[in-house]
Amino acid sequence: MKTNLKIAWRNIWRNPRRSWVLITTVAVAVIGYVGTTSFTRGFMYEMVNSAISYYAGHIQIIPKGYDVNPNIKLRLANPARFEQALSRVPGITFAPLITFKGMASSSEASGGVVINGIEPQKERHVTILSEKIIEGTYLESELPNAVIIGEELAERLHVRLGEKIVLMANSVDQNIASGAFRVVGIFRTVSTEFDRAFVFIRLKDAQRLVGYGDEVTAFSIHLQQGYDLNQTVHRMQEALGDGPFKIQTWRERDPVLVLSLEVYEYFIFLFLLIIVTAVAFTIVNSFLMVIYERIREFGVMMAMGVLPKKIRHMLYWETLFLTLIGSGMGIVLSYLIFGYWRRHGLDLSATSDALGKLGISTVIYPEILLSDLLLGLAVIVLLTWIAVLYPSFKASRFNVVDALNFV
Amino acid sequence: MSKFLKIAWRNIWRNRRRSLITMGAIVFAILITGVTRSLQYGTYDALESYAVRLLVGELQLQNKGFHEHQTLTYSFPENLFPWDRLVDEYDFVEAYAKRITSYGLVGSASTSAGAMIIGIEPGRERRVTHFTTQLTAGETLDDADDHRILLGKSLAENLNVAPGDTVVVLTQGYRNELGADSYIVKGLIRSGNQELDRALMVMSLRDAQDLFSLYGRITQVVLATDDFRLAEKYARRMHIAMDGQELQVLPWQKLMPELLQLIALDNISGAIFLLFLLLIVGFEIMNTTLMAIMERIKEFGILQSLGVKPRQVSLMLLLETGMKIVIAVIVGLLLTFIFIQLTKDYPIPLSSELKEAMEAWGFFTDFYFTDKARVFLEPLVAISVIAVLSIIYPIWMASRLRPVDALRKGQL
Numbered sequence: 001m002k003t004n005l006k007i008a009w010r011n012i013w014r015n016p017r018r019s020w021v022l023i024t025t026v027a028v029a030v031i032g033y034v035g036t037t038s039f040t041r042g043f044m045y046e047m048v049n050s051a052i053s054y055y056a057g058h059i060q061i062i063p064k065g066y067d068v069n070p071n072i073k074l075r076l077a078n079p080a081r082f083e084q085a086l087s088r089v090p091g092i093t094f095a096p097l098i099t100f101k102g103m104a105s106s107s108e109a110s111g112g113v114v115i116n117g118i119e120p121q122k123e124r125h126v127t128i129l130s131e132k133i134i135e136g137t138y139l140e141s142e143l144p145n146a147v148i149i150g151e152e153l154a155e156r157l158h159v160r161l162g163e164k165i166v167l168m169a170n171s172v173d174q175n176i177a178s179g180a181f182r183v184v185g186i187f188r189t190v191s192t193e194f195d196r197a198f199v200f201i202r203l204k205d206a207q208r209l210v211g212y213g214d215e216v217t218a219f220s221i222h223l224q225q226g227y228d229l230n231q232t233v234h235r236m237q238e239a240l241g242d243g244p245f246k247i248q249t250w251r252e253r254d255p256v257l258v259l260s261l262e263v264y265e266y267f268i269f270l271f272l273l274i275i276v277t278a279v280a281f282t283i284v285n286s287f288l289m290v291i292y293e294r295i296r297e298f299g300v301m302m303a304m305g306v307l308p309k310k311i312r313h314m315l316y317w318e319t320l321f322l323t324l325i326g327s328g329m330g331i332v333l334s335y336l337i338f339g340y341w342r343r344h345g346l347d348l349s350a351t352s353d354a355l356g357k358l359g360i361s362t363v364i365y366p367e368i369l370l371s372d373l374l375l376g377l378a379v380i381v382l383l384t385w386i387a388v389l390y391p392s393f394k395a396s397r398f399n400v401v402d403a404l405n406f407v
Numbered sequence: 408m409s410k411f412l413k414i415a416w417r418n419i420w421r422n423r424r425r426s427l428i429t430m431g432a433i434v435f436a437i438l439i440t441g442v443t444r445s446l447q448y449g450t451y452d453a454l455e456s457y458a459v460r461l462l463v464g465e466l467q468l469q470n471k472g473f474h475e476h477q478t479l480t481y482s483f484p485e486n487l488f489p490w491d492r493l494v495d496e497y498d499f500v501e502a503y504a505k506r507i508t509s510y511g512l513v514g515s516a517s518t519s520a521g522a523m524i525i526g527i528e529p530g531r532e533r534r535v536t537h538f539t540t541q542l543t544a545g546e547t548l549d550d551a552d553d554h555r556i557l558l559g560k561s562l563a564e565n566l567n568v569a570p571g572d573t574v575v576v577l578t579q580g581y582r583n584e585l586g587a588d589s590y591i592v593k594g595l596i597r598s599g600n601q602e603l604d605r606a607l608m609v610m611s612l613r614d615a616q617d618l619f620s621l622y623g624r625i626t627q628v629v630l631a632t633d634d635f636r637l638a639e640k641y642a643r644r645m646h647i648a649m650d651g652q653e654l655q656v657l658p659w660q661k662l663m664p665e666l667l668q669l670i671a672l673d674n675i676s677g678a679i680f681l682l683f684l685l686l687i688v689g690f691e692i693m694n695t696t697l698m699a700i701m702e703r704i705k706e707f708g709i710l711q712s713l714g715v716k717p718r719q720v721s722l723m724l725l726l727e728t729g730m731k732i733v734i735a736v737i738v739g740l741l742l743t744f745i746f747i748q749l750t751k752d753y754p755i756p757l758s759s760e761l762k763e764a765m766e767a768w769g770f771f772t773d774f775y776f777t778d779k780a781r782v783f784l785e786p787l788v789a790i791s792v793i794a795v796l797s798i799i800y801p802i803w804m805a806s807r808l809r810p811v812d813a814l815r816k817g818q819l
Contacts, residue, residue, distance in 0.1 A: 017701065021694045028690040032683040039679055069567060071518060101520045101565070103512050109478055110579060111510055112521015112606060156477070168512065170519045193602060259764050266761055267450070271680055274443055278684055281435050282691035289428045289698055348675060 004310070008317035018290055023326040025286045026380065029279040030330025031337070033376045036275050038338050038366035040268045042346075044261060045367055052250050054189050055198065056097065057126045058223040059233060060253065064244045066217070067252070072100050072170055075215040076245055082219055085239040091227035092236075095122035096216040098206040102169030104149070104199060106157040113153065113199050115167055117206020117216075126222040129187060129200065136161045136185035139202055146202065148185035150195025159183055167199070172211040179209055276379060283380070284387040287319065291391040298395050299403025308396030315392040316385070323384045327377055338366045411719070415726035425702070429695045430735040433794055436688035437739025438746065440786035442776070443684060445747050446755070447677045449777035451670055456635055457772045458666050459659045461598060462538045464629035465638045466500075467662060468647055468654045473626055474662065479509055479581045482624040488649045490628060499641050502631045504531035507615040509626070511578035511586070513558075513608055515566040522562060522608040524578065526615020526625075535631040538598050539609060545570030545594030552611055555593040559607035563595050570594055576608070580620035588618055628654075635659065685789060692790070693797035700724065700801035707805055708813025721806040728798040736791055740783055751776045 012019045052058055061082060063074040076082060079096055086094050098117035103110055120139040124130050130138045139146055147165065149157075159165055164180045171177040181201060189195055207214070223232055233247055240247075251258050298311050345363035398406070419426045459465060473481035485505055493500050507526035512519055529548040532539055539547050543560055558568070568574055570592050578586040590610060598604055616622055632641055638658035647654040660667050707720050754773035757765075 018698070021698055025690065025694055029687055032687040035683045035686075036680060039676075043676065070565060071567075103510075103521045105579075109476065112512075112523070158476075170514070176519070197602075262761055262764065266757065270446065270755075271443070274439060275684060275687070278435075278439055278687045281439075282432070282687060282694075285428055285432055285435075285691060286694055286698075289425070289695060292424055293698075293702055 004313055005317055008314050009321060011314070011318055012321055018293070019322060022286055022290060022322045023329065025282055026323055026326025026384065027330035027333065029282060029380060030327050030376065031334050033272075033275055033279065033380075034330070034334040034368060034373065035338060035366070036272060037372040037376070038334075038342070038368045039364065041367035041369060041372070042364040044264065046364060047257065047261060047264075048250070053128050054132070054191070054194060055127060055129075055220075056218070056253070057094075057220040057250075058229060059092075059221040059236070059247060059249050060097075061219040061221070061236075061240070061245050061247055062217070064246050067246065067248060070099075070101075072172055072210055075212060075217055076219070077215050079214060079216045079219075082240065085241075086219065086221070086236065088239050089232065089235050091224045091232060092221050093122075093125035093224070094219050094221045095119055095126040096203060096218075097220050098203060098210070098212065098217045100169050100206075100210060100217070102167055104153065104157060105166050105168065106159045106163070108158045109156060111153065111156055112197070113167075114197055115169060115206065115209075116198060116200045117203040117209075118200055119203045123220075126220045129189075132187040132189050133185045134188045136183070138185055139200060141184060143182065143184070145179060145181045145205055146184040147181035147199055148187055149183055149199045150197075151186055151188045152192050152195035153197070153199065154183070154186050156196065161186060167201070167209070169210060171209070177209050177211070179205075181205075279380065280383045280387075283384050287384065287387040288391050291315065291388065291395055295395055295398060295403050295406040299398065299400055299406065302398075302400045302403065311396045312392045315388055315395070319384050319388045320381075323381055327380060331373070334368065338368060341366050342368065411723055411726055415723055415730060418723070418727050419731060425699050426731060429692075429699045430731050430738070432688070432692045432695045433732060433735035433790060434739040434742065436685075436692060436790045436793075437736060437786045438742050439688065440681065440684060440789065441740070441743035441782055442746060443681065444785055445743075445751075445776040445778070445782045446774075447673075447681075448779055448782060449751075449755075449775045451673055452777055453772050453774050454673075455666065455670060458663070459635050459638075460536055460631075461600065462536055462603060463659055463662050464504075464535045465632050465635045465659055466630040466642055466645075467657045468628040468630070469626065469657060471653075471655050474655070474657060477508070477510075479619055479621060479626065482507070482581065482621055482626045483652065483654065485623055485625045487652060487654070488647055493630070493647075497641070497645060499632045499634070499637070500630050501633060502531065502534035504528050504535045504629050505612055505625045506532070506627045506629055507612060507619065507621060507625050509578065509615075509619055511576050511608075511618075513562070513566065514575045514577070515568045515572065517567045518565065520562060520565050521606065522576075523603075523606045524576070524608045524610065524615065524618070526610055526612040526618075528612050532629075535629045538596060538603070538607070541597055541599070542594045543597040545592070547594055548609065548611060550611075552593065554588070554590050554614060555610070556590040556614075557594045557596050557607070557609040558592055559604040560595045560597045561601070561604040562606060562608065563592065565605070568592055576618065578618055580618070581624070582620065584620045586618045586620060588614075590614070685793070688790070689793040689797075692794055696728065696794075696797045697801050700728075700798075700805060704805075704808065704813050707808055708810045711808065711810040712814065717806045717808065720808075721802050724802045724805055725798070728802070732791065732794045732798075736787065736794075739790070740787060743783060743786070744778075747776050747778045747782065751778050 061076065063076055066074045086092065096119055100115055102113060102115045104113045118139070120130070133148065134151065139148060147167070154160070157165060161183055164182050166178055166180050168176060168178040187195070203216070223229060229249055233249060236247055301311060302308065342365055345365045347363050470481040470483045490503050493503055505528055509524050511522055511524050513522040527539065528550065529539065529552070530550045539557060548555060548557060556574070563569065566574060572592050573589050574592060575589045576587065580586045596604065596607055596609070598607070612625070616624070632638060639660050642656040642658040645656045647656060710720055711717065754775055
């Protein structure tokens with residue numbers, strides 16, 4: 001056993017050129033695999049992240065029935081009670097939200113919008129909207145009836161900073177309520193759809209517009225990194241007890257996002273299948289070539305009385321060593337190459353408008369997951385083993401004379 | 408020369424196993440990149456034509472300024488041009504439909520919401536787009552319908568209405584008149600596009616003209632052509648003018664730049680993926696070629712001791728590897744072609760859960776392998792370049808051999 005290992009190890013370095021060819025084949029296969037999976041992870045992470053970082057966070061508390069029928073009459077009474085209970089849950093930040101559909105009009109044009117009432121200071125800790133103001137300010141000034149709108153909507157309505165727009169919506173008592181709001185800030189997010197459809201006013205103004213007291217529509221909750229989504233939902237449930245409300249996560253709120261992630265994942269799976277096929281073929285091909293090159297050597301060994309079984313085992317060990325060295329090299333190189341982009345991001349801004357439409361940020365950070373890596377390594381080790389199975393079996397079955405005469 | 412050709416040819420088949428392995432690497436590389444490209448382009452085709460023909464259509468005739476401002480100020484007389492003549496005059500135009508697009512507030516007994524209101528000629532519209540036929544409930548509009556509308560599915564849910572219910576619509580008209588009327592919901596649209604399903608309200612052109620006080624005027628004419636990819640070219644060939652008023656011809660590429668960029672994004676992620684694939688298969692080609700030549704160092708030493716000049720050894724190797732590349736490329740292309748011909752008529756199988764989920768959101772499309780010329784051309788160029796590059800180094804090395812070393816060590 002020990003001799004076998006030793007012989008195998010020496011064989012590798014007896015003909016370094018040949019071994020390096022095999023090692024680099026494995027290393028390149030690892031790099032290709034890690035590159036594909038890490039970029040895919042990066043894309044998918046950005047899709048989720050963009051979808052929740054601008055609006056409403058990872059988890060929402062909504063009135064019972066609101067997810068089926070988002071009616072202005074449905075609201076959370078006594079928000080102070082919720083705030084008290086939520087502050088006891090670790091790993092979250094939260095902010096109240098009032099949201100309803102309505103129409104925004106200027107003197108020139110009008111369009112359907114989603115009007116949101118927020119508390120600017122608390123909202124900062126839940127969404128990154130405050131960082132996306134490109135003109136004017138966030139909703140900080142104490143001026144009544146201030147509104148911030150997206151760049152896309154501003155263009156559509158032909159309004160500039162400081163001008164007024166009229167927001168119109170149904171109030172709780174079924175009347176059409178409207179009010180003039182001054183545009184104090186214009187934001188630009190990565191999503192042009194968001195920039196066209198969402199406007200933000202102060203919570204108090206929203207409550208007055210639709211005829212609420214101190215009630216709100218929902219609480220948006222941001223989950224800090226490292227806290228588990230389902231576990232936090234469970235903790236919130238315990239802290240809040242029972243009541244006419246529902247806790248929902250982004251997965252329930254945005255089934256289309258979940259669906260598009262699934263479709264995307266499916267095609268990635270197809271592509272990974274192609275990559276794995278390519279890896280398999282290259283490895284089988286290279287090892288096949290190398291082993292046939294050495295048939296004469298095996299003949300000599302057999303002539304000296306080495307059992308075919310021993311030759312097979314020697315080849316398995318050699319292959320394992322080569323694969324491990326190659327994989328190690330591939331992993332180190334992958335971390336060097338993709339690790340750079342993982343820290344600094346790969347900027348795809350040439351197509352930023354398109355990414356915005358998808359709700360994806362323009363900078364992709366490839367993400368190397370340990371589970372992807374282990375799966376890939378397992379597949380590659382298995383493939384190389386299968387690759388030597390046939391030729392080593394063949395090699396050990398040669399009769400000595402044929403093997404010695406093999407060209 | 409012909410002697411060298413003969414030797415090279417014989418060399419290839421003298422060690423059949425070695426030649427097959429090196430050629431196999433190239434054949435496989437072409438096949439797998441070809442299949443990948445076919446899958447990628449096929450997917451883009453399905454998504455694009457679906458998206459173009461959903462609502463926007465391939466070409467639109469509009470007044471200058473309407474696309475930017477989307478207001479009724481930029482409407483034009485509906486009989487500005489004898490539209491039937493379009494189909495006769497331009498052989499690529501297959502159908503047309505007049506349309507009004509504007510915005511308003513739609514309300515039910517319980518609530519109200521903003522809506523994008525589209526006035527259409529139902530029969531004609533079905534020949535240029537397909538959003539009016541993707542219904543989840545009720546029926547689509549007929550040309551004879553009066554004060555009947557289709558609503559986006561999510562909009563109807565938000566308003567809490569079903570087919571048969573009445574909704575009230577409030578708008579700002581052509582000259583800022585207030586427009587208000589009530590309509591009966593006839594069907595619900597599930598377009599697959601969330602934004603549309605939340606906003607869409609469709610009525611007959613006549614009803615829309617009444618609602619917006621837009622008598623005898625429209626905002627767009629939508630055209631269907633024989634090939635949606637040529638829309639930009641077709642747009643340049645059309646010139647629609649009458650009575651000193653000229654209409655803009657806008658292809659979908661201008662109307663939906665996001666889609667064009669979405670395609671660009673797909674291409675980028677596709678290209679990133681292709682890059683990794685080429686890295687793997689390209690490396691394999693280089694490795695096997697290198698090995699196949701290095702294995703034969705002793706043979707070259709013998710040749711040189713017999714008086715064959717280094718230049719002649721190189722020439723022989725060049726001919727030999729060149730022939731192998733040509734054979735492998737041809738076989739690879741042939742296999743790719745056969746694979747695509749066999750599969751292109753069958754949709755790419757999706758898991759049944761995924762298919763159900765997609766249909767539940769109104770996304771009815773299948774993905775196919777495509778047999779466009781690019782699918783064969785791109786692998787042909789990429790792999791040939793890699794293969795040719797991979798033979799330069801070993802041939803150069805072989806030409807610099809000292810016969811003594813080659814004979815003794817059998818390696819460099």
